[in-house]
Amino acid sequence: MATDKKDNHWKEDFPVYQLESTQVSRRDFAKFLCLVSGGLAVGSGYVAIKANFFPPDKMVGEHFVCKKHELPVGGTRSFVINGSTIPYILIRMENDEFRAYEQKCTHLSCAVFYKPGSGKIECPCHNGLFDAFTGEVLAGPPPRPLPRLTVVIKGEEVYVKDFKPDNDKPDPNRQSRS
Amino acid sequence: MSNFREAQNQAHPNKTNTLMLALIMILILNVSIQVWLLYTALNNALEKNTDIAFPSFIASSILFLIGFGWLYFLPSGPRVTK
Numbered sequence: 616m617a618t619d620k621k622d623n624h625w626k627e628d629f630p631v632y633q634l635e636s637t638q639v640s641r642r643d644f645a646k647f648l649c650l651v652s653g654g655l656a657v658g659s660g661y662v663a664i665k666a667n668f669f670p671p672d673k674m675v676g677e678h679f680v681c682k683k684h685e686l687p688v689g690g691t692r693s694f695v696i697n698g699s700t701i702p703y704i705l706i707r708m709e710n711d712e713f714r715a716y717e718q719k720c721t722h723l724s725c726a727v728f729y730k731p732g733s734g735k736i737e738c739p740c741h742n743g744l745f746d747a748f749t750g751e752v753l754a755g756p757p758p759r760p761l762p763r764l765t766v767v768i769k770g771e772e773v774y775v776k777d778f779k780p781d782n783d784k785p786d787p788n789r790q791s792r793s
Numbered sequence: 794m795s796n797f798r799e800a801q802n803q804a805h806p807n808k809t810n811t812l813m814l815a816l817i818m819i820l821i822l823n824v825s826i827q828v829w830l831l832y833t834a835l836n837n838a839l840e841k842n843t844d845i846a847f848p849s850f851i852a853s854s855i856l857f858l859i860g861f862g863w864l865y866f867l868p869s870g871p872r873v874t875k
């Protein structure tokens with residue numbers, strides 16, 4: 616037959632029979648979904664192992680931030696702690712209290728800032744709002760409160776240390792304000 | 794003797810299409826549940842509630858194994874006799 620003499624190399628580029636071809640992409644899609652599923656399982660395993668066996672290091676000791684008079688009322692000062700790259704902010708609230716938080720929004724890690732006079736910390740990226748007294752989420756997409764540090768004031772100097780929730784449990788200032 | 798695979802390969806394309814659709818739907822459902830599990834586990838772990846991380850890992854692995862075993866039923870398409 617004449618067809619046998621033709622150059623049939625084009626067939627190498629189309630390795631699937633036409634009858635089967637309608638299912639190829641869906642088969643590959645199903646296999647791909649299975650791969651994604653495996654990836655998610657591995658990811659969950661990573662989270663589980665990391666959370667249970669390699670918890671993040673606690674901050675040890677107290678760290679000097681600045682002198683009290685260097686920060687005006689309503690002012691903010693960003694700082695990092697030696698040996699770590701996490702950015703923090705120290706806030707001097709309007710009632711002369713100090714608060715320190717991690718500066719990374721818990722949503723997508725944008726830098727948050729204190730809105731003077733409002734008692735709120737704002738994230739400009741998606742309008743997340745945090746309570747500047749507790750770090751709780753007030754509005755917006757952030758899923759978790761801002762990680763907080765305990766502020767220790769020794770005379771004129773401001774120090775921070777790892778946050779212990781029971782340190783200031785009664786939080787009298789919070790009560791009097793609301 | 795014919796096995797499951799051969800019987801499936803001889804089935805009408807309408808039938809295999811339905812099977813394929815069902816399979817993909819289940820896989821998508823599994824993956825969405827896994828996404829949700831991972832999201833929850835991660836958020837809780839970052840909030841220092843680590844208890845949820847292991848159960849969610851186990852659930853996620855089971856879902857993966859189900860999806861993987863499920864692939865056995867993937868129609869391989871009509872065999873063209875050469």
Ligand code: FES
Binds near residue numbers: 724
């Ligand atoms: S990153 Fe802060 S609200 Fe999205």
